[in-house]
Amino acid sequence: MDLEILKNxxxxxxxxxxxxTLKSINFGGCDTNPDICFxxxxxxxxxxxxxxxxxxIRAPWIGTKNIWDLFVATNLFDIDIYNEIKxxxxxxxxxxxxxxxxxxxxxxxxFITNLGKCTQIDARPIQNxxxxxxxxxxEKEIEIVNPKVIILFGNQVSTVxxxxxxxxxxxxxxxxxxxxxxxxxxCYSIFYPIGNGRFNIxxxxxxxxxxxxxxxKKKVVKC
Numbered sequence: 313m314d315l316e317i318l319k320n321x322x323x324x325x326x327x328x329x330x331x332x333t334l335k336s337i338n339f340g341g342c343d344t345n346p347d348i349c350f351x352x353x354x355x356x357x358x359x360x361x362x363x364x365x366x367x368x369i370r371a372p373w374i375g376t377k378n379i380w381d382l383f384v385a386t387n388l389f390d391i392d393i394y395n396e397i398k399x400x401x402x403x404x405x406x407x408x409x410x411x412x413x414x415x416x417x418x419x420x421x422x423f424i425t426n427l428g429k430c431t432q433i434d435a436r437p438i439q440n441x442x443x444x445x446x447x448x449x450x451e452k453e454i455e456i457v458n459p460k461v462i463i464l465f466g467n468q469v470s471t472v473x474x475x476x477x478x479x480x481x482x483x484x485x486x487x488x489x490x491x492x493x494x495x496x497x498x499c500y501s502i503f504y505p506i507g508n509g510r511f512n513i514x515x516x517x518x519x520x521x522x523x524x525x526x527x528x529k530k531k532v533v534k535c
């Protein structure tokens with residue numbers, strides 16, 4: 313199985329678990345041995361790539377603004393492209409700009425994905441049982457991409473992915489090991505920094521910088 317086959321599988325599942333008027337959102341960035349794989353929850357219609365008429369890449373956070381604050385603050389994104397993102401309305405994104413953004417993501421050796429690829433109209437709660445339907449495919453995705461570190465955003469994503477009850481507030485900077493097809497992957501749970509979790513973004517930034525410095529052994533320049 314390769315990433316293109318996975319995209320097809322995710323689109324089939326969109327018809328079951330997502331909004332039927334929207335397309336599935338897949339993944340994007342460095343898909344060959346990235347430093348970090350970021351795993352979010354699921355996409356919504358705020359991602360303009362979920363529109364069936366969108367003809368560009370269907371990657372997370374296209375047409376949105378707030379998440380890029382996190383990547384700039386952790387020195388994982390170019391400030392000039394970030395300023396372009398901040399200046400654009402969602403409908404001003406086109407496929408060329410989306411490619412530009414994700415070329416920068418790739419350059420910084422990060423891979424961005426969601427646990428559930430089921431695009432919803434809004435940020436409505438999704439049961440663990442739905443996310444669990446996507447888990448085996450995400451594991452194949454990670455096996456193909458082979459990241460050095462996996463960062464899981466929020467209690468629910470962490471709980472489903474690690475198959476144990478996780479409270480991020482109780483396990484910051486704690487390493488978990490996820491075994492996929494015999495290979496061990498280092499995982500860290502971090503506060504979800506978007507929506508209602510926005511007030512925790514400083515903690516998310518702190519923990520990502522810690523992972524970069526202590527685990528990936530990269531020099532950290534504090535913003």
